[in-house]
Amino acid sequence: MAAHLTNGRVNLNILREAARKELREFLDKCAGSKAIVWDEYLTGPFGLIAQYSLLKEHEVEKMFTLKGGRLPPADVKNIIFFVRPRLELMDIIAENVFSDKSNSRDYHILFVPRRSMLCEQRLKEQGVLGSFTNIDEYILDLIPYDGDLLSMESEGAFRECYLENDQTTLYHTAKGLMTLQALYGTIPQIYGKGDCARHVANMMLRMKREFAGSQNQILPVFDTLLLLDRNVDLLTPLATQLTYEGLIDEIYGITNGYVKLPPEKFAQKKQGEGSKDLPTEPKKLQLNSAEELYAEIRDKNFNAVGAALSKKAKIISAAFEERHNAKTVGEIKQFVSQLPHMQAARSSLANHTSIAELIKDLTSKRSVQEHRNAFEADGFVFCPVASEAFFDNLTVEQEFMTGVDTDKVNTYIEDCISQKDPLIKVLRLMCMQSVCNNGLKQKVLDFYKREILQTYGYEHMLTLNNLEKTGLLKLQTNSRNNYPTIRKTLKLWMEDANEQTPNDISYVYSGYAPLSVRLTQVLARPGWRSIEEVLKMLPGPHFEERQQLPAGLHKKRQQGENRTTLVFFLGGVTYAEITALRFLSQMEDSGMEYIIATTKLINGSSWIKSLMDHPETQIP
């Protein structure tokens, strides 16, 4: 069930099991049949920990979404609220409890990830605190996402930390890292860059002092922890990811490990039936390393995916051909025993071929005719602009990243605004230009702002202000632009990026090597001392801390054994960055394996979106 968590260097299933055990223990505390009322936000993250079947085993009979008014009828003994500690949710709970007339019920609250005195106080003010039999917390900080990936699935983390100066997520991060250390041993070395990183490290060291004495005697699994602020590297998420996984996320968005795709390509092709009854529900697919093929191709540059898929197709059809060679009963039996595996491989191949086609239609410059055929066959109106736009967009991005004309108003951005392209796309490019130019000149910035406000509406003033506060957009204050220095020192742009058989991390953006990953790479070898100058140009302090290990737990390293580093991105990480780190792990001479942890998996669009304000829809 959780095979994808165990095949990595570090068995993250331990963490998942610990989380499941705690959930079971809580459910068993409430004897009898139960109904769970969900804070909708939590269902996704919980899905990564436990399926419905686990809840069912513990007598959970009904599930509802938390909303005002009366609870839906349910013939159960216990009502359990699974909520985040938010005041507005407490009010809803109070409303629910008041309107529920049956007296024989027990109410429980499970706060995720932490109980809050403030919320309990609110419940008390509402006069319902006494109605709850159990008020508990379910510490769900770091959720195992894949074999080498942990996420807190905290959507607003970046906004909270860098815009609102709300350090709640950082506190949870520190707590989560403490839990992790309780299970996987104390991490002896901590490096970090950025204000938030410093804050988290401080809290960790403080918590360690607090828990002193209850020290665990586990041999450390991680050798190093690297904490990186997202605002150290604002550039990377803005760029369009060009790996397979990255593109799926850019185009369709991966949420909690699932992606929803347009169903047309996945229609079961049955003979004799027209294309009339197409499925209308989006196709939902789970994407993780449990799927052999996906694990193989997700980290490839999209331009190399086609070749990989066709190679795989050949292998699979060759495997099916084997049946003709099977002569003896024994051989046939062996063939049949492999069938389920082969069929799974075939259907996974079919899925990914479809996905790849979908992406290709939107990204690559194919012959127009072909386009048309492909689309019209499915009854779709042909749209030649999509792929062109993608390419143009990419060209502009690459110009910015290589430092071409970043100090002038960019005509493409101007065109996009005139054409009223999606605002997020415009903002993404604009921010990128600002980041690559270490801020925009007053004239340029004002021009963009005016254009945006006049085209998209004045309500976006708030959004622009937010972008400025987080440093994504800024006014150039000193005339020196230090981005070129950073780019050159860290080799952020590689002219000859090899997309098919990569030899450098820059392949994930077809030329651009993510700054965050370069920092990680340099840290492993030759060390940050070699780039002191650049580090000083990036925001926030950089630091190194050591945590004393109990005697006898110092690892005796075998010859050639790799060290393990946990890289924690505070404020989100993109799939392409993860891919780049995976690439570093696989490099033969790196001697380092990376496990990635983050507050949330992001891409440029979801990131910018999280920073946008919509005054009309805000709850008064």
Place this chain on the structure above:
Amino acid sequence: MYIMSVVYNRKVELYEMSWVLRDGLRDSLVAAAPYGGPIAVMKESQCLSPSVRPQLDIYTASGVTMATFPWKSGPVVQLGWSVSEELLCVQQDGTVLIYDLTGAFLRHFSMGQEVVQSHVSEAKIFHSPYGTGVAIVTGSSRFTLATNIDDLKLRRLPEVPGLQGAPSCWAVLNQDRQTKVLLANGPELYLLDNTCCTSVLPGGSPLDGVFVHIAVSFSYKYLALFTDTGHLWTGLANLQVRPAHSQVRPHPPPSVVVLWERLLLVVAVGGDTVQYPLDEACVCVGELDGVRLLSPSRHELLQEVPLVCEDIFKIASMGPGALLLEAHKEYQKSSQKADEYLREIKEQGMLGDAVRQCVEAAGHEQHTHTQKALLRAASFGKCFLTNLSPEAFVSVCRDLRVLNAVRDPSIGIPLTHTQYKQMTVQVLIDRLVYRRLYPLAIEVCRYLKTPEYQGVSRILRHWACSKVQQKGESDEVMVRCISGRLADSPGISYSHIASKAYDSGRTELAIKLLDYEARSGEQVPLLLKMRRSQLALSKAIESGDTDLVYTVVSYVKNEMNRGDFFMTLRNQPVALSLYRQFCKLQEQETLKDLYNQDDDHQELANYYVSASYREKVQANCYVSASYREKVQANYYVSASYREKVQANYYVSASYRERYWWLKLKSLAEKEEWEELEKFSKSKKSPVGYLPFVEVCMKKSNKYEAKKYVTKVTPEQRVRAHLTIEDVEGAADAAIERRSEAEIGTVISHCSSSSSSSQRLLLDKLQRALTTANRK
């Protein structure tokens, strides 16, 4: 009358009592806690003249005085000890007073209002899995129970039919996780539980006579009934006689100890009796594995001889352990008989058993020389074995070391090994701490290598807590003393100590102590309690726990006036930004005030922007449905109209490009192709003509699109041709431009088709490419 399992009995002297009792134990209330606990002695009030206050004395099991004080409250009916060694004194009026080992008053509770009138006629203190309980019977023959004194819930049991005055005898039973009372009213037996009173009969042959005694075993498993005719019934606690087939060792049936003034009688199940004459009046204390006999001069343990000890020490025993012990004795005498004995054991293949027996028996022995002899024998036997795990040996040695230390008369906790195992080291350490034997407790922890967190640190915390409650020392000295002692021990909760100090009225000391607390989260609630909100706020921020910050902020908000509150926040940016978040969601108005105070014009502007948008939405909500639709209709004017309005605006603002874009997009949207053409000719397009081609193609109008291709600038022509799917045109344009890159693009576009014309074109392009290359 007490029940214990007896096969062979032995009476071991534990201590010569060091106490001095004026009148022995006669006419006194005596309570001794199980597991070798302390002894409380108090003269019964009716034996004293009303003017004399009785004295309450607390002794260790060896008779050393721990506390003594005059009793100032009402007459006491019963004394008893709780599981955590607190002294419970049940008064006649139903009040239960609780004291600690040092005689300090802790708290009190009442057994119910009606008891005040009817008086407690008898009380019993009992232990159950839920903790320590109190059961009383009143003068009006009603029973009241409290199963756990730490979580007090009084239960009044139903009336017993026909019972006048006190029952002749009664006992508290623990069955099926329920506490019940078994009582005898003359010859009848009743079982009382929460809801009803049932008349019961003991199994087996009927008994005649009136029940005068009921005894329950330590584990609530066995029961003994004694009648005035001298009959003794024994059986299980559910009043069944034990079924015959289970009467096998190692679960021997229980024996009953009956105590008279000068005689102790041990009755085994078959009716065999052993008599012990006594020199002086005794008190019996039931234990897990025996009975302790307490007399004014000595303290003895009457115990079943454990099986292993019996096997070794029985006269003429040929058990392997006995032989091994003998072998070792001979060996010490350098006699060759040692070898003979060893051979004998080895021939039976019993050497492993022999060693095990000796080790186990050593644990059960009270005297150190016997322990040593047995352990030496075991160690001797071990030499001849290769694969025996030394664990048992080591752990028994360790246990004995601890047991011998606590059995010392100066400490006076006469635990047996069985009891020790049952009660666990943790509890033993607690008991040492209650007695303030901190050095010994720490020694034990260090010796047993208990993790610091559960061991030494916990002890030091207790020490510090009791220290801060002492009066007389200045805060400075106290803090220095405590921090000096506790400094290097991990996991000390200074906040706990500080709260103790605060409870005993030393606020300043508490604040000083809190400074040492590592967990700022722990400091905050106490600081708030002490009304040091500023300090609490900075500590909360230090902890990084935002919930804690919120808690303090909301507390401070209620405590201060608004101006001071805002000023406080201003000095704490973290708290301020959190409070802003809170206001954004809960109190918009406050937010405005906050920005105003800070002169934050940017945020204030943002606030007004979002507020005005919100009002718009709200306005829409409030207007009647039809009107709202109208408003919306006006607001969401049809696309083309809006574009026109915008277009006009843009033109006047001389945003020509945007105007062109908008117009051509709207025209294409409405498919007004003629208008579009007119528009294209109206002026030279500032956006070029490629957009015209693209908008036409968006509507799949190739025919119209073609019209504009020729107008496109040479640089964009290839792309324009490709957009209208005119590969040939694109090829020509590319060749004309002799641009390598553009030819490449065209090639990539036609490479996948396979018609003959396409192939020709491809050849042409390839050629052009090579010429372009050559140049």
